[in-house]
Amino acid sequence: MLSATLKRMTTPATDWLRLDQQICFSLNAASRAFNGVYRLVLKDLGLTYPQYLVMLVLWEHGELPVKKLGEHLRLDSGTLSPLLKRLETAGLVRRERSAHDERSVEVRPTAEGVALRERAVGVPRRIASATGLDLAEVQDLRTRLDRLTAAMDAYREEPSASA
Structure with a gap:
């Protein structure tokens, strides 16, 4: 461990510009690998990874305004709206204008969307196993x-x- 620390202290600054030294690249590569595994695991559920994340939030919180859903997922409405439209077309969520505020749209899982939760229970375990x-x-x-x-x-x- 000490020799690795000493090596880093003496590494030329230009070596920090190597691809294998970039944490962002390691995170991106890990994210792409995760997405590939999720693609396989979620195939039977008929969900993409982003759709799965939407459903996770709705299963946890129930009905939510689109804005709040976006905050949970760290997504803007421009990214979230097409996702919700596809989930609604698939019969998994329902979007409705809020009775309290016309500007707000509420999203909730349908009965089919709630039932999908039971089929998704094994997903986290399969993903955890894939990590090694x-x-x-x-x-x-x-x-x-x-x-x-x-x-x-x-x-x-x-x-x-x-x-």
């Missing part, structure tokens, strides 16, 4: 990624970040 990590490692990785996301969000919000 044990449960503690998966939880630790998620905690670290959440911290990374929070740090990157905070950096982006700093006035000096754009300078």
Whole structure:
């Protein structure tokens, strides 16, 4: 461990521009690999990975305004609206204008969408198995990624970040 630390301290600055040194590339490659596994696992459910995420939020929270759903998923309405339209066409969700606020659209799972939850119960276990990590490692990785996301969000919000 000490020799790796010493090596990093003496690594020329230009080596930091190597592709294999970029955390963003490692995260992107991992994300693409996850998407490929999700594509296989979700095929039987007839869902794409983004549609699965929408359904996860609706199964957890029930009916939500589109804006709140987007906040949970970190998606803007331009990305979320086509997803919801496809899920509605598939009969899994229903979108309706809010009775309290005409500007707001509420989304809720249909009976078919709720029933799909039972078929999806095994998905997280299959994904966890595909990682090759044990449960503690998966939880630790998620905690670290959440911290990374929070740090990157905070950096982006700093006035000096754009300078």
